[in-house]
Amino acid sequence: MGFGLVVRFVARDAVAARAFDELAREALEGIRSEEPGTLVYVNHAVPDEPHVRVFYELYADREAFEEHERQPHTRRFLAERGQYLESFDVTFLDEIAGKGSSGDRAAR
Structure with a gap:
């Protein structure tokens, strides 16, 4: 069954938000090439909240x-992100069902 999370990050300011985005981009390079169990890992900007980023992450399990x-x-990202942030909030998710979900793929 799939396992996911949503993380809301609030950067200190515009400069910190850009630096945070670069740190996330660098982590994503490793995620793409070395993590087959990471199904979705996306950094989202929030309209009208320029210092906010929301990550959506979905894992096979x-x-x-x-x-x-x-x-x-990932360890580097976790160690360095704090210097750019005012706060963050993590919500863990257990998959029930959905289009494109790991359960949907397993049914094929």
Whole structure:
């Protein structure tokens, strides 16, 4: 069953938001090339809230998320993100069903 999370980040200011985006971009390079269990990992900007970013992450299962957390690119992101942020909030998600979900793919 799929496992996901949504994280809302609030950067200190516009300069910090740009630096945060670069840090996230660098992490995404490793995620794309080294994490087959990471199904979706997207950094979103929020209209009318220029300092806010929302990550949507979907993993094949909890173990894939834990493997993601162990990766050097993720560990670097987690260690360095705080310097750019006022706050962040994490919401973990357990998949029930949906189009494009891991359960939907498994049914094929």
